[in-house]
Amino acid sequence: MLKLGPILKFLGCDSDEWRLGVLAVTADTDSAPELSIAGKLLTIKSQQLLLYTKSKLWLWECSITLAAKAQSVEYKLNNVTYSITVPAKNQKPAIAYASCNGFSDPKLMKNVADQNALWKRMKALHDGVDTIRTTRYGPWHILLMGGDQVYSDAMWNKKYCRNLAAWAELPWDKRKGRSFTLDMQKEVERFFEELYISRWAQPEISQAMASIPSVMMWDDHDIFDGWGSYPYEQHNCDVYQGIFKVAKAYFKLFQLQSIDALPSATLPDQDVFNQAYRIADIGLVVLDMRTERMPHNPEDEHGNTLPDQVMSEKSWNAVYKWLDMQRDLSHLLVMSSIPVVHPSMDLLESMLGFIPGQQELEDDLRDHWRSKSHMQERLRLIQRLLRLSAEKKCRVTILSGDVHVAAVGVIESDRNDVPPNASVINQLTSSGIVHPSPPAVVRYFLEQACKVVETVDRGVTARMFEFPATTRRLIGARNFLTLEPDAQDRLWANWWVEGEVTPTTKVIHPVQLKQNAIEPQSNPK
Template sequence: MIGPVLIFRHLDDTHLHLAAVVTADGPDAPGPFVVDGHEIAATLLTRIDATGIWRFDFAVPRGQNAAYRFAGEDHPIATDVDGDLRIGFVSCNGEEHGDLDRDGDERNAMWMRMDETHRAAPFHLLIHGGDQVYADEITHTHPLTADWPEAVPDRVSEAELDDLRAHLRRGFLHRYVETYSGAGFSRMCAQVPSLMMWDDHDICDGWGSLDEDKLGSPVGQLLFECAREAFLLFQHGATDADVPALFLDESGASLSFRRDLPGVTILAPDLRSERTKARIMGPAGWAAFDAARQDVADRVILVSSVPLLGPRLSIIERIMNALPTMQKYEDDLRDQWQSHAHRAEWQRMLRAVLAMEAAGSSVTAVSGEIHLATRATLDGGRGPVHQLVASGISHRAPPKAWAWTLGTFARLGEAPLAGHPIRIRPLPGQGTNYTAERNFLMIDRRDETWQARWSLEESGVTPSLAI
């Protein structure tokens, strides 16, 4: 069973509005789900075979000790969001190969540490920055997708696609159930409202950076359709009917969203739904983002699933593309804002960040994806724009040699906008630009000042960084 997994909806003057996602086998609704002595009715979102995916919509008073009771267990929720505020950030909750076969204590070690941290000082919000599940292997066990993406069938019948759809829906359900029931995750997400934005592994490795004939094939489109349904269900407690109310683009072509808390705007552009080898966001995504970045709060947390500020990866990209043995990594580099193919779009996003800064907001970008921890700054008009990268809540860290290699390229510097150089910097207390340890991020507002700390698997909690 999944859940309850709390999803942040919105705040009004008196209440924090939430959704809770739960799965249950059989025809009956799960429960009871009780808030302030009142039982909340469950809404059936869909069924996948015999499993129902259900949602409870409820509200708790803000600024007070709040809780709900589900299936006989009490879950407190921190709702005092007007003063000091605590936000967690995680990404990369899995691995490409054999993720569900790993030892649970090893796989979920950082989740259990985060849960201990939460019990000592509760989080108000948990942002998941991409790769909430690693779904790559669900394509391996069906004839139509056994060799995806290297081999894609040219012609498939409707009956074959229907069979593949059922297989993929079961595969996504299994991935989410196994991942979400992990120790630490299940307790954290039952008590801390989440906001989630997907990245490629929530669909398949490199989605959007693969060749157009693969993305646009009937098999590719069906894979995206099933991944999108699962993203809505398990990461937002939603179906297509909920899209206009929850996302910035009412058509659903882009699943970018904005949520507001007192003094802070969470802005999460969707970097996958409209992605191709030639672009990161499409017309719907850009229109939604440009509208949403107006009239933001004094503090903006920009969720960029791939790092917005990075080294000159275009150099590595050209080297790899020239070497036949390395060309298989092309989609990994094309995924990045720093790819030579996306430079103009990267500049557009950086100008948007600087425009928010010029209008009086302090922007902090948070990112994952690279399985390392690092930070960066962009020289702005009122001071540095900070980027905080926390990547690998359960994905094991790459070799330290790779971190050193990236750090070497980072020393070359990068300035896609004249007069606004980007600098990659070590975490507080670390001696290298990239830290090869599993990690999660804590962002705190205390007495109206903001600071960040990383929890590192081996090194412990870093000193605070003023942001």
């Protein structure tokens, strides 16, 4: 019996070969499933027994040779037929982006009529059969998933992890010295197995993942809420570290489709999961902002205070080394699960006070890039991306999720060392595809905070822009994003918003064109 799958993963495009991974989960008593692509039977790359769900997880790898025209390729898993669309040789890929695939609190489900409505719409648009909007969009070649592919918040409920819940109820002075016991470990392993299988096996989600190869990067809820932003002693306690190790193992298994080694797209010279891809003249960098995220040590053995960290110097060097090697890029997409451009928490705290929904917003923003402890690391990232845009004549666009709204952020530089046509970095935020937005009163204050222009550095500002042809800076409804390339080397960003027939659209120009890179445009289609 097929419990989950097929789940497609994009592994890269090398020498005109579109490389894919495929994952499936069956009952442990089942024989090996058969997978064939274009009539060719594939050999199983690896398998693993999942003890607690009594399941077997199967992995395959394959490649499809790109042709002069885009192709629709059929494949079969256990005699059920699926299809995938691959671009033409040297064609820019059409991309879908989604984040926040779940609920941080079960109570939020009551506010949603159809949990997976946007997954249904994505698949309908991909197939060209959308009944809401007749204009042709898709198919998409890659599905980027920017974090919170699953929500582990229920792990603290004694219904799921009794020993862990009992530990969490203790006062901190009793908790901090306790070990991550074998019973806790088994509970957490069982929890993550069941979470991935039950969440992704929902038909609307599984059908999309079987049709569009994904590139995934985790965020805090794939581990637990706020991971990496707790006080130093709490972050490093045995139970927290034990949970992290289990979450990491299941992230590698289900999201990266890796058992024994890091996936081939993971960058060399690092110990974490930063990824980079080159497809035609588009580059994609996927930042791992959770594995190494940690609070500062109040005092090390030499009496020094160490800074908080999102990514290590070693990881940043691996990312920049890959970027420095790239030639002839027109667009660089940078996946940052946490928005680089967003209102500051200090400003929001002064506005919010104690109002309904404040806690949810604080949970989303407390480990934000604009927290004081991360500002220097953020500044280095912004400066490096501006310099890269100027040197490579490449348009840089940041893709983000996490905050449960859609938004447009813009970083602008008027410094002499940055040419005018490379002085803009756009940030496109899309969140969530399942998780609802904060309450209206919170969104109101957030909208006011979005009007404040931030001075990032001398001659460099960051601001939240109004969506083209609107007066709103935030979209407070569930949404997902698509990026459609055109013949003029532009990318058309379309936010598909629940309850809206027509997508909200913004155009991203390449650096070589002298038009305003944030100019509102109508939809080309």
